[in-house]
Amino acid sequence: MADAVSLFKQAESAWRAGNGAEAKAAAEHVLADDPVHVGALMILTNLCFAAGDIAAARPHLQRLAALMPGDAMILGNLGRAHLAAEDLGPAAEAFTAVLEHEPANARALDGLGIVRHREGDYAEAADLHGRAVAADPGYAAGWCNLGIAFTDLGRYADGETALDRALAIEPDDARARFNRAILHLMAGEVAAGWPMYEARLAFQATATPQGQRWRGEALAGERVLLTPEQGFGDVIQFARFAHHVRDRGGLPVLAVPGPLTSLMAGQGWDLEVVDAAAPPATPLWCPLMSLGAVLDIGAADISGAPYLHAPSAGKGAGAGLRVGLAWSGNPAHRRDRARSLCLRDLAPVLAVANVQFVNLQVGVRSDDGEFIARQPDLFAETPVLNDFAATAAIVAGLDLVISADTAVLHLAGALGRPAWGLLPFVPDWRWGANGETTLWYDSLRLYRQPALGDWPFVVTRVAADLSRLGKG
Known part of the structure; x- marks a missing residue:
């Protein structure tokens, strides 16, 4: 049986070669023999971060923090792992521990700002994010989080400025683009807002049907599945645009959550309505809330007139x-x-x-x-x-x-x-x-x-x- 030294070399080699499964197995074998092996714990932590499962790194980081007390990188990553698990108290403790030794640590200031924001203290969050970007003006995530905090305080102009700084540093950052889109749309600037609103798809959990994503090109009778996202209200709001797929030569297939199926199917629209839980196979699909960008919907194209009717209307008895x-x-x-x-x-x-x-x-x-x-x-x-x-x-x-x-x-x-x-x-x-x-x-x-x-x-x-x- 291999000893801990050779097993760790095997884990390290596999990690560098991009073989995560082999690296994980070898690192776990190392820890079985040596539970305080820092290198093996580091590899397991890195594997969790690389896989996007940051919360899963918590037990490894907690052991590392005990082995390496006061280490800013370990404590900062532990704070991030607690955040990923929505464990706000321990996250705040970890970030605060970093700041006790490094008061201008931009990542720790930003992390603590995220904690305060999730707790609903937007003013404290903005202060912490502001300190973070003052310490590191090139920190795009800090500017993005500052913009979000300003927005949630109703300081929209300041939010725009901060988000624009984030995008100047990282133009393709999805979170910054999405939050900048929100401010464009809130201001009625739909032409600028719709394309940036597409950034939501980079981090929003959505179904990906079979077929190709439709992006607005001219069609020749192909069926286009319009997939729901977000809440019932969003589907109601954007269903008004479904029939415009016909203007591009397509046949719209509107998929809606079950509770909306009967209402939408009863509208008599020239389109197909299906339950989103069992959508048909179509050659093309498009997220419903992407129709603003795909169809280039302008403010003048949005009507406030009613577009739904009820199947029946009952009038209750009584006065008043x-x-x-x-x-x-x-x-x-x-x-x-x-x-x-x-x-x-x-x-x-x-x-x-x-x-x-x-x-x-x-x-x-x-x-x-x-x-x-x-x-x-x-x-x-x-x-x-x-x-x-x-x-x-x-x-x-x-x-x-x-x-x-x-x-x-x-x-x-x-x-x-x-x-x-x-x-x-x-x-x-x-x-x-x-x-x-x-x-x-x-x-x-x-x-x-x-x-x-x-x-x-x-x-x-x-x-x-x-x-x-x-x-x-």
Whole structure:
């Protein structure tokens, strides 16, 4: 049996030759004989980083940190591994340990800034990222993260400047291009935004169907599978462009998530609608949200007129306004903390007289469920909403929808139904940076936070306007 020295040489040789499996096996054999072998731990760490599985390097880096206390590189990489595992407390400890010895370590400052950003402290994040790029002005990732922090603070001009610095250093960096696209799109600069928005595909998990990716070239009757991405609201928003594939000579095949299938199939559009869980084989495919770039959609090409209709519309009994309510979106969304409300936040709205509230919320969170249980008469109706066709039928019969940034808000706009959107201080790009209207949906009125987290201001305005509406 080979000894640890020869096994390590074998691991090292395999690593240098790019044979990861052999290097891993040999390094693990070394550690079986010598659990504190620094070189073998380094190889296993490097293999994890090379494979993109940074979180998997944590046990190796933790052993290295114990063997090499105070080593800035080891601690910095340990912080990155904790970040990859979303273990923010230990990540902060690792980056702080580096900064105790090297206060101007740009990577550690940037890493700690990422921790603070994920914790929701955007101001502290911006300060840390700013210190990082001051220490290393050529650090593109630091400029990118600074731009993201500025954006989330609503400092859009500063965000543009920082992201432009990142792109001047690394023009093809996907994260910087994507985040710069967000600011272009938020400003209504779609011609500049759509091409850069394609950078999302470099890091966003999306299905890759069989066939060739369609990039807008002229077609001769080929079927083009339009694949969904992101959330239900995104699919509703971009489905309006599907028929334009015909303008290029193709046959659009719109793949949508199951809950949207019935609604989209019932529109009578000159295209095929399929369930995204079982898409057909087609010669060409295109991500649905790439149609902006592929079709060169300009601001003038975006109409706010309704383009969906409900399968039916029911009118409830009773006096007063019928108002649908949806207050929280997908809890897995990166910005859920900013854009979703708790139902108790809407207490002043719920107290408005002469209003029958209809519960449009799918997926009620535990705190909200308890709030509803304590007030069983809060909603006049809680309909069964098995899919978006059912939701559309309810929305079509309402006098008004009040919603946070959810798929329900997109649905109401696409149906042309009156709706009030409750938006955080820094909204999603499609709602723009200011104003009460959006070019995407004519029937929407937008209520915006004047400062980060200021839902009371929004709710007070909505309650006052609803009271006036109820008095007729």
